[in-house]
Amino acid sequence: MSTAIQLARYNHSVLVFDGGEGRTSWVPKYHNLLGYPQGISGKELLRLGREQAQLYGAEIVKSQVGRIEKTEDGDFSVTTSSADYRSRYLVFATGLTDYQPEIPNRYEFAGRSLYYCLDCNGFEFIGQKAAVLGHSKRTILSAFALLDYTHHVFIATNGQPLEGREEYGALLKEYNIDVIETPVERFQGTPGEKGKLKVLSFQDGSVREVDAVLSTYGTRANSKLAQDLNVEVNETGHIVVNEFMETTVPHIYAVGDVINTTQMLVFAICEGVKAAMMIHRSMESKRQRFPARGE
Structure with a gap:
């Protein structure tokens, strides 16, 4: 969500695909986020994040992504259960899934x-x-x-x-x-x-x-959609990125738990902002010319 907020503030068109029920949604309290001395629940943090992103013009699509394909012109076609979308850049913030102890309750x-x-x-x-x-x-x-x-x-x-x-x-x-x-x-x-x-x-x-x-049963990185696009992952399935949050496929970025094992929300937030900055600079570098006055 931090990527969406920053990109929207750069005046870019932003779509967030929110499949719901990620790890954040069932965390009762985050205690180490600056500015929340009493802690904040994952659900409330997500609600505020969506509200903030939409305030700056980002669109939230409440749907799971089923497939992503590269188009002939270099864009990406993103398919959900209800519609198809196109984008020039992708950011994977798909996180992890915990392996649960086999205890019924x-x-x-x-x-x-x-x-x-x-x-x-x-x-x-x-x-x-x-x-x-x-x-x-x-x-x-x-x-x-x-x-x-x-x-x-x-x-x-x-x-x-x-x-x-x-x-x-x-x-x-x-x-x-x-x-x-x-x-x-x-x-x-x-x-x-x-x-x-x-x-x-x-x-x-x-x-x-x-x-x-x-x-201590570990986690599984939710990287299948990225792997389907030939994005490199490491031996544990985490997406490989460089210091600019870029994956091995141009125009595809990744942030948060899906790239590392720290499992700390504060890292994911910072990485999200950094990815947005790098995408914006990538777009700037691809401009053929600056718009003339009045354009």
Whole structure:
């Protein structure tokens, strides 16, 4: 949305394809955005962003993009379920999709006491009883990282063997990080708006008190549409860009989580503005002449 706002302020025609229900939409509070000391919900931030973009003339199309093709004259044809559009430039801000823990009632607590990004939500773990869900080496390293915030940490692998347990076993023991490989039955607590976790219950009938949970199952970059246009991606599927937010295909840019693994909204906002600046300068450099006075 920051790209759309800046491009519209450059007096360009801007279309935003908003498929809805991205990661931002279910974040209950962003706490590290300058100017929001009490935090702001993802839905409210999106609402304000759309309003601001439209204020400067950007058009919001509430539809999923199904296909994008390069036209013979070098433009792009963008197809949704209801219409076709043409554009000279594209900006992919398609983000990530989280791989979810296989626990039935996970969405009752997602974003409230079940978290996916330690950089984003480490503060919420301070002094809390914390569980790390997963079974990879990343799970172990995340458990160690949580020790900066709390000394009450355990790992729940949800029925899977823990990769790297032999390698890190001594350290796990030294820091009193228990590893529970029994499958998780469900989360228990107060679901809904507050989404406050109290207990992890396991299939063998045992329970473990918990205040906050970090999921470490990783993410998938939403880059298929870009790949269909032969845009280069890295080994994790993230779109490759240069310092100007340009992809390997001319006139295609990418910003936000789809290009990196920081998962921090503030980075995405800055990258969006930078992409808009680079597109505007690209258009300026392609002008054949400046308009005569009065044109």
